[in-house]
Each structure stands twice: as structure tokens, then as C-alpha cells.
Amino acid sequence: MPELPEVETVKRGLNRLAQGICVKDVTVTWPAIVQISDELTDFRQAMRGQTLQDVERRGKFLIFNWSDVIWVSHLRMEGKYLLPEHKEVVDKYTHVILELEDGRDLRYRDVRKFGRIKCYPKQQKEAAINALHLGPEPQEVTGEELFNAFQRTKRAIKPCLLDQHIIAGIGNIYADEILWESQIHPETLAANLSEAQCVQLAAAMATIIKRAIEKGGTTVRTYTNALGENGHYQDELKVYGREGLPCARCHNTIEKIKVAQRGTHFCPYCQRIGE
Template identity: 40%
Template sequence: MPELPEVETIARGLGTLLRGRTIVGVEIRYPEIVLGGDGSSWEQRLATRTIQEVGRRGKLLVCTLSGGLFLVFHLKMTGRVWVVPLSYRVCMHDHLVIHLQGGERVVFNDQRKFGYAGLFTADELAAWPFYRDLGPEPLTLTPPVFRKILASTRARIKAVLLDQKRIAGIGNIYADESLFRAGIHPCSQACALSVSRADALLDGLKEVLAEAIKAGGSSIRDYRNAHGDRGLFQVNLSVYGRGGLACNRCHAPLEVIRVAGRTSTFCPHCQACFKITSRHD
């Protein structure tokens, strides 16, 4: 699933390509892919709208349109949004096609059909439970707020990082990588982390996210940016997807467990497990 760096990369690429472009038509080829309305209602609401900006909130891709509308995409596991020329031949997994003035098209493709698109007014977007309940953005999160989030729960730290209601945008890749950088076992209890450990985790999280954005994200399976290119950060991953291989620091074999229903890779020597019965620094 595209995480914060991948969605941020897509948003920046689409912003360059779409800012100021006018929508002239819409094709909904798989009705279940859209939230609310049908092809005719989307056509009426989107026609002649100008794309003013393309941004991100958590893992959501958010297009700001003229007239106070917002076109939102959740890419889920295999969703892709990119701009194609008029000569492009629409394929079976292209579920939403937005026609632009000048002939180009914005295509939402999703092989597994887990993703979706929604069209909202500002009030509707603010009231949408998924959007409304998103936690703060990690790149702008302050140490005091982050410490408060961790101190409020006995849950395992990996589960806290993945909880979009606590912190928005983090997925399996960057949770594993930030925990490794901070030397924290994924099963550590969030509330057991000292101030210095919590601050180190936030620093590691911000660092790995910024580095991944600079590299255009991580292409593990399906991810491509707005131009159809692969990301490059996967070559820099220290633990994610490397179970059984040697740790880059101590050369011990990396281990794999499941936390919060997700595969978690870590180094048993470099990452300490902190519990509330034994606080460490």
C-alpha cells in the first residue's frame, strides 16, 4: 500500500501536471470505486471545474477544485493515479477516467479494486469520518504532542504507529524503518518509552519519511509515481522485507513477527523491548 512518501510523491507530480487544468468529462467504468453519486452526477459536478491544487492528508490524495469541491483518492493496496495522453488505450483496471481540456486524461487504476475516489464539498470532507478522525501529520508533529500520544496507551509501539487515528500516513514500511533507527523493538509498549526514546523515534520517523520522499518513495510491488516511474528508496531499506538477512549494523539475522496483524521485521540485538515494568533510557 502506498504510504505517506509515495502519496506525497504522487501529489507533487500530479500538482505539476494538473495545476490550472480544466475538467471537461468523466467516465466511471466501475461504479463501486466512487463514494456517492453516479456517472451523471459526477459529470454534472465536475464539468468545467479547474484543478487548483493537489495535496495529501495521511495516505489520501486530495485534489482541490474550483467552486469549493475536493476530489479525494484512497489508493489502498494497488491503486494508481496518473496522467495519460489522448492516445492511451484504457484498460480493464482503469476504473475512473477524467478528461481534461487539451485531450489528456487522469486515470485511476486499481487492479484489486480496494481503492476508491470521493467527491466532497469542504463541509462534507470535514464531516467524513475517515478524514475527520485522521491523526496529526508526522512530518509536522512536535515532540510534546508525540510524547503525549505514546504516554496515553499501553499498546505495542508498532500498532500505535500504524493507527491512522493516532498518527496519519505511516504504514508498515516506515514504521519498521523508524523503529530500527531508534533502536526500539516493535513489541515495546508505547507508554514505556522514556522522553529521550520517544524523541529519538520521532526524529527517526521524520528522517526516514523525508529521505523516502526525496527518493520518490519505495516501489516494493505496484507503486509508480504520477509519471509512471518507480521509486528508489527500497534500495535503502534497513529491515523491511529483509527477514532472515544480516542486520546492517551488527550482522545478526533479522527476525520477523506479526504485530497488529502486520509482518514486522526487526533486529533482536539492535532493538530493545521496553515494557512498563522496566523503563529504560
């Protein structure tokens, strides 16, 4: 699933390639992907003639700002936005097609059909984003904020990092990397972390997310950006996907366990529980 760095990279690509596009016609081949608010009666009708002003991001969500409407879009597992020429063949995994005035299409492609595009009148933008109940961004959250949030839970730190209400944008890959960088065992109770550890955790979040964005995100399965390019942060991963290999810090063996039903990679020597 694309996490914050991947979604940020897609956002930047769309702003580079699609800003100012005008919609001529709309085709939806899998209606469940598109959801509209009660004030809009028809997605196709609402989108014809719309011009894309820009794309923003909040957590793992893309916010498309059109002339009169907004989209709140989540890519889920394998969603992609592409901008091919209109004449190019449409494959069976492309489910939303916006034919553009400039001869291109904006296409939403999703092999597993899990992604969603929610369309709202523009005046509902703030309410629509607030309804997501997202926590602060990992590049902005402070150690003090983390410490206070963790005092209200009895969960381990790993699922807390994945909880979008606590911190917006972190998924399984970056949670493992952040905990390795912070030398915190993923099963450590979040409420047991000291203020100093929370400060260290916040710093690791900011550093890793920033670096991953600079590298265009992580491609471990099918992720590509709006240009169809892979990310490159997978070349810098320290623990994720490295079970059985030596830790980059202490050279002991990386292990993989389940934490809150999620595969979790860590170094049992560097990340000792209770330390």
C-alpha cells in the same frame, strides 16, 4: 499500500502535470470507487467543466481542489493516477476516466478496486478532512506529543505507529524502518517508552520520511508515481523485507515476526524488548 512518501510523490507529480486541467467528460466503469456527498446528485455532472487548482495531501489521502468541488482520495493497495493521451487504449483496470480539454485523460487505475474517491462541495472541505480524524504528520509531531499519546494506550508501539488517529501517514514499511532507526523493539508497550525514547522516535520519523520523499518513495511491489516511475528508497531499507540478512548496524540476523497481525521486521540484538 502507498504510505506518506509515496502519496506525497504522487501529489507533487499531479501538481506538476495536471494543475489547470479542465474536465470535458467523465466515465466511471466501477461505480463503487466513487462516493459523493448528499449535496451532489451525480458525479459526472458535478465534474464536467471543473478545473483542477491543485492537489494537497493529508496523511495517506490526496485532496484534489477543483473549481467547485473537492476529492478526498485514498489509493489503498494499488491505486494510481495517470495522465495519458485520450487516444491511448484504456485497460480493464482503469475505472475512472476524466477526459480533458487538452486532449489527455486523468485516469484512476486500480487493479484491486480498493481505492476510493469521495467528492464533496468545496465548502465542505474542512469538515471532510476533519472527519478523517487524522493525527499529526510524522515530520511535525514532537516527542512530547508522542509520549502523551502513548500514555493513553495499552498497545505495543508497532500498531500505534500504524494508527492513523495517532500519527497520519505511516504504514508497515516505514514503521519497521523507524523502529529500527530508534532501536525500539516493535512489541515494546508504547506506554513504557520514556520521554527520551519518544524524542528519539520523533526524530527518526522526520528523518526517514524526509529521505524517502527525496527518493520518490519505496517500490516493493507495484507502486509508481504520476509519471509511471518507480521510487528508489527501497535501496536504502535497513530491515523491511530483509529477514535472514545481516543487520546494517550490528551484523546480527534480521528476523520477521507478526505484531498486531502485520509482518514485522526487526533486529533482535539492536532492538531488544525493554531497552
